[in-house]
Amino acid sequence: MSAGLKISEMFLSIQGEGKRAGSLSFFIRTNHCNLRCKFSSGNLCDTPYTSWFPDNKDNLGIIPISEIVKAYSVNPPPNVVITGGEPGMYGEKLIDLCNELRKVNPGIHITLETNGTYPGKYLESFDLISVSPKLASSVPIDTSHRESHERQRINPDALKQINSLHRLGLVDVQWKFVYTGVSDVGEIKQFQILSGFRNSDVYLMPEGITGNELELKRMETAETAIRHGWNYTDRLHIMIWGNKRGV
Numbered sequence: 001m002s003a004g005l006k007i008s009e010m011f012l013s014i015q016g017e018g019k020r021a022g023s024l025s026f027f028i029r030t031n032h033c034n035l036r037c038k039f040s041s042g043n044l045c046d047t048p049y050t051s052w053f054p055d056n057k058d059n060l061g062i063i064p065i066s067e068i069v070k071a072y073s074v075n076p077p078p079n080v081v082i083t084g085g086e087p088g089m090y091g092e093k094l095i096d097l098c099n100e101l102r103k104v105n106p107g108i109h110i111t112l113e114t115n116g117t118y119p120g121k122y123l124e125s126f127d128l129i130s131v132s133p134k135l136a137s138s139v140p141i142d143t144s145h146r147e148s149h150e151r152q153r154i155n156p157d158a159l160k161q162i163n164s165l166h167r168l169g170l171v172d173v174q175w176k177f178v179y180t181g182v183s184d185v186g187e188i189k190q191f192q193i194l195s196g197f198r199n200s201d202v203y204l205m206p207e208g209i210t211g212n213e214l215e216l217k218r219m220e221t222a223e224t225a226i227r228h229g230w231n232y233t234d235r236l237h238i239m240i241w242g243n244k245r246g247v
Contacts (some may be wrong), residue, residue: 004064005090005097006031008050010071015081016237018130018174018203020111025079026072028097031055033086036149038140039207040180046209046243050085065093069100076104081111082126088118088158089234098125101154119158120229123165128172131162135187137180159195166197176203176233179221183229202230209243 008031014219015023038044038048044049055061072080080101087094098110109127123129134153138144145206166173175197177188204225206217213236225232241247 003130004062005068006061006095007063008047008055008061008085009245010068012075012077013237013247015079015111016240017089017205017233018176018236018239019231019233020079020109020128021233022234023079024077025081025111026077027081027083028068028072030084030090030162032081033084033088033115034117034152035134035138035147036087036140036177037134037138038142038145039137039178041207041213043207043213047085049245054085056091058138060204061181065100066095068097069104072101073104076108078105078107081113081227083113086115086117087112088114088120088122090121090165091118091122095125116159116162117151117152117155119155120160123162128174129165130176131159132175132176132178133159133191135177135180135183135184138178149168149215156194159191162196163195166201173197173201175201176205178207179217179224180207181220182224183226185224199229200231202228203233204230205235208235210237211239213244214238224246 008029009234010028012026015021015025031050032054049055090174101109111128111130112126113130116133139150162173165171204221206221208214208217222232237247
């Protein structure tokens with residue numbers, strides 16, 4: 001079994017986004033990300049403490065898989081969400097983590113939340129892959145991060161693998177896009193051509209990290225989803241608790 005992963009936080013809450021919104025879930029948030037999202041509104045990634053300003057910049061904070069599983073075992077709900085940061089950076093270690101979690105609860109449902117840039121065998125370990133490809137609206141203005149973000153934000157091999165796993169019935173998949181405006185629509189359709197996913201698997205989510213920001217985008221996002229045959233998802237955790245850690 002792999003030694004461990006860099007973990008930013010673990011907590012019990014409800015899933016706030018996508019097709020399993022409202023489900024009681026244990027969240028395992030890995031630390032570090034290969035991207036540096038910054039939207040036109042000026043918002044950074046909604047978890048900057050795992051990307052722009054990671055909790056652990058060095059080889060500190062590595063938690064053994066046994067300790068992660070122990071934390072889940074205290075009061076194990078039926079759902080686990082492995083999120084980030086970008087969990088895909090940990091690759092094969094996620095196989096060990098999922099295997100150990102299933103020993104505690106064989107009927108567990110495990111979701112991976114990913115930006116879809118890391119292909120690999122580990123993707124087959126999950127029940128649901130919630131992939132959120134980053135659109136051009138996420139590209140930061142500052143040159144120190146822009147080139148790296150733009151170069152890495154789309155990995156066709158990873159996106160095609162995820163859709164292939166779905167077509168084969170090996171995993172469930174939802175394609176979740178942050179909606180900032182009408183210019184996003186054409187790019188989402190380009191992702192669809194590239195990856196081959198169905199309209200029924202697309203979830204459009206308003207961009208925003210406060211209740212007021214979500215309110216401003218909610219109607220436009222929902223109407224855009226309806227117009228193009230997609231689904232709408234809100235951000236329940238933001239609406240209930242605001243944008244803070246541990247929820």
